[in-house]
Amino acid sequence: MSVFFSHSHNKEQPSLTLDDVHSVTLLGGHGKVGQKETVTEVKLEMGNVVSIVGPTGSGKTALINDIELFANSNTPTGRRMLINGATPPEELMDDPSKNPIALITQHTNFLSDLPVDVFLRMHAKIRRADEHETIVEETLDFANQLTGEPIIQGNSMTELSGGQTRALLIADAVIIGNSPILLLDEIENAGIHRGRALELLRNYQKIFVFVTHDPRIALLSDFRIVMSRGAMEKIIYPDEEEAIIIDRIGKLDDLMLRFRKRLWEGERLSEKNLDSDLSALLSSSKETSS
Numbered sequence: 204m205s206v207f208f209s210h211s212h213n214k215e216q217p218s219l220t221l222d223d224v225h226s227v228t229l230l231g232g233h234g235k236v237g238q239k240e241t242v243t244e245v246k247l248e249m250g251n252v253v254s255i256v257g258p259t260g261s262g263k264t265a266l267i268n269d270i271e272l273f274a275n276s277n278t279p280t281g282r283r284m285l286i287n288g289a290t291p292p293e294e295l296m297d298d299p300s301k302n303p304i305a306l307i308t309q310h311t312n313f314l315s316d317l318p319v320d321v322f323l324r325m326h327a328k329i330r331r332a333d334e335h336e337t338i339v340e341e342t343l344d345f346a347n348q349l350t351g352e353p354i355i356q357g358n359s360m361t362e363l364s365g366g367q368t369r370a371l372l373i374a375d376a377v378i379i380g381n382s383p384i385l386l387l388d389e390i391e392n393a394g395i396h397r398g399r400a401l402e403l404l405r406n407y408q409k410i411f412v413f414v415t416h417d418p419r420i421a422l423l424s425d426f427r428i429v430m431s432r433g434a435m436e437k438i439i440y441p442d443e444e445e446a447i448i449i450d451r452i453g454k455l456d457d458l459m460l461r462f463r464k465r466l467w468e469g470e471r472l473s474e475k476n477l478d479s480d481l482s483a484l485l486s487s488s489k490e491t492s493s
């Protein structure tokens with residue numbers, strides 16, 4: 204028996220409300236070829252923003268699925284997931300109003316064709332009756348800061364674009380659902396402002412776990428879990444040098460976004476505008492580092 208399956212980890216919590224959740228612990232299992240994971244224990248605490256990085260097929264989605272499924276040595280990875288240091292009670296999985304986890308992927312959708320404001324008001328009345336009017340506004344405002352394309356309240360949920368849907372799903376889970384644990388699987392491809400999203404999310408004390416291929420999200424996280432061949436291989440905390448680099452990566456990213464916008468607007472790219480954007484980027488990087 205492995206050392207981390209200690210007696211205390213086998214305790215089951217009697218019952219738990221969303222506000223009682225303080226931490227999630229992952230106890231390592233094995234990788235795709237049965238190799239034992241080098242990282243045997245990871246603790247995610249309230250307020251943490253964490254990224255999972257690694258090449259395609261390295262097991263990033265399998266890792267967040269373990270969190271979502273309350274893994275208890277019963278998934279292909281053999282991992283275990285604990286809440287507040289103990290095995291979560293089964294009722295958490297069965298009752299959506301008690302489940303502390305919201306998983307949002309590129310394929311998650313709302314199953315409703317109601318107008319946006321009607322849907323949000325209905326959800327808010329069920330989840331947070333006493334403050335439902337103000338939180339609907341807060342939710343829409345938050346979603347609109349995440350997406351480049353403002354959401355029109357009267358539009359039906361099914362008319363939302365992919366980016367708007369992802370933004371509203373996140374806002375709804377954070378504010379109305381009040382989920383303490385949010386798992387976000389590659390949402391960066393869905394028209395969400397990444398740097399801004401992280402800044403905004405940090406205003407809410409939650410555990411945010413990003414599966415990401417985006418360097419900006421990975422470097423802005425509190426730490427990153429590096430996956431390899433289905434296993435958690437390393438945990439990396441950003442150091443001072445990375446804190447400096449992130450500023451430059453942000454500028455490179457902004458440059459790419461500018462080019463993308465030009466393409467969207469039907470412009471033809473030219474060497475001249477590439478050169479002028481690159482030299483503006485280089486001179487602002489020099490100013491920052493001097």
Ligand SMILES: Nc1ncnc2c1ncn2[C@@H]1O[C@H](COP(=O)(O)OP(=O)(O)OP(=O)(O)O)[C@@H](O)[C@H]1O
Pocket residue numbers: 233234235236257258259260261262263264265266279280432433434
């Ligand atoms: N520890 C493991 N043991 C057994 N199978 C695993 C393990 N980890 C991942 N797998 C399997 O390997 C395949 C690829 O894993 P996964 O989809 O999680 O990779 P990924 O890093 O999310 O890939 P992508 O970046 O392409 O989305 C899946 O079929 C998954 O079930």
